[in-house]
Amino acid sequence: MTVLEQLNSGSLYLICGAIVAFIAAVCVIFMVRAWRAGKALGMDTVRMKRAITSSATFSVLPSVGILLGVLALSGSLGVPWPWLRLSVIGALHYETQVADAAAEQLGISLGSGQMTTQAFATIALLMSLCIVWGMVLSALFNRRYLAKLQRGGGKEKKAGGFGDRAMAAMFIGMVSAYIGSYVGAFISGQGAFSFAGDWTPLIVVLVSALAMALFTYLAEKKGIAWLDNFSIAGSMLCGMVAAVLIGR
Amino acid sequence: MDREQYYNGYMKKTHFLGRLVSVISLALLLGAPFVIGMVLGALPDLGAVARGFISVGLVWTVSSVVEFLVYTPMLGAGGSYLAFITGNLINMKIPCAMNAKELVGAKSGTPENEVISTLSIATSSLVTILVLFLGVLLLIPLQPVLQSPVLQPAFANVVPALFGAMAYKYYRKDPVLAMIPLAAMVALFTLVPSLTSSTSFMIIPSGALAIGLSYLKYRRETRGGAEK
Incomplete structure (x- = not known):
């Protein structure tokens, strides 16, 4: 064997x-x-x-x-x-x-x-x-951490409105890091400023963002609300199809 | 009042259950390599594990702390216990829960958010478990299709496909604010291309920058509102 x-x-x-x-x-x-x-x-x-x-x-x-x-x-x-x-x-x-x-x-x-x-x-x-560390921290501190946030939120009501914005900002930061890495890999991945790196991820990002824009337009402007459920998965599929078409 | 009492009871049980299953999962996960080792007749080389942990494990310990601090308030109690047990946070669970939350219009820190995010993370985990189970079951007939060279680029680009869609969704909320971290990250990765192998780490400075800018803007707006 x-x-x-x-x-x-x-x-x-x-x-x-x-x-x-x-x-x-x-x-x-x-x-x-x-x-x-x-x-x-x-x-x-x-x-x-x-x-x-x-x-x-x-x-x-x-x-x-x-x-x-x-x-x-x-x-x-x-x-x-x-x-x-x-x-x-x-x-x-x-x-x-x-x-x-x-x-x-x-x-x-x-x-x-x-x-x-x-x-x-x-x-x-x-x-x-x-x-395992996320799980360990979660088991040890989840309760205390959330309780602390809740109390903090009660004290300073002004900051309450910032929570959702901070999350949106965190996402903007995260997306930027990934897109930045694709751009960087394309421009300098094969030697500084050689523009010879892999450009497939950039095209995929672009196609799936455009697809998302179309889904959002149809859902918001044309009132096809159920489409919202499939917007992200559908956009991802479009991007992935683009990758297959590019074929690398 | 009744509602609040019910919710407090629910949360208390959620924390108890969450801790219990976290500890059990931890034991199962760390125990499995030893059990498997006994079955195979060769136990892990603990020295190599220790050396490996120092070289790569410390990095993830830091990122776990950050993930815990950032995602726990997003997901609420039940959602975050489940998410930290089932994993795949950035590439699936977090956007999935945010999407569900936005669809039904639940605000962070409310009981609605707690319920919705738990439902969302549990559903997402079950779908993954099911897809993996079916996939493993069908592995032999499925293997040629999925591993066919024609489809490889699609799966190699799942992450860019996800971030393209997310970029449109979040950038349109505040395009001006989005340009600054994007420009900073493009510049950084262009000048130091070796950083691309630790992209998940660069989320931390990039996120901090975006949150900082968003906070400055928020301060300016709320102060402006107060003066008016």
């Missing part, structure tokens, strides 16, 4: 699958509780349903992207572990990076056929360890 066959064995599917099932059960419990609380608080069930359907449609495309992350890692780590990692506190962005860094510590490289069972166990532990 090769190492990869061992990593794809039934017992590993069982261990990882059990943990995924536990997390799924937790999500269902939280969802049912929130739904009941919403009803008890007199919230409109139509609006709650809208939040659920829009979240579901929103999540399909990114989830397929995450699935591709599982596929990408399955070549060196087998299927079950990446499946667990990306279902539970994984993040597509850095999962591969951590696995790679861990392999580097062991003096091997991922996907080179040098994987051993001990290397796998080591990589798996490092992948878990690096990403």
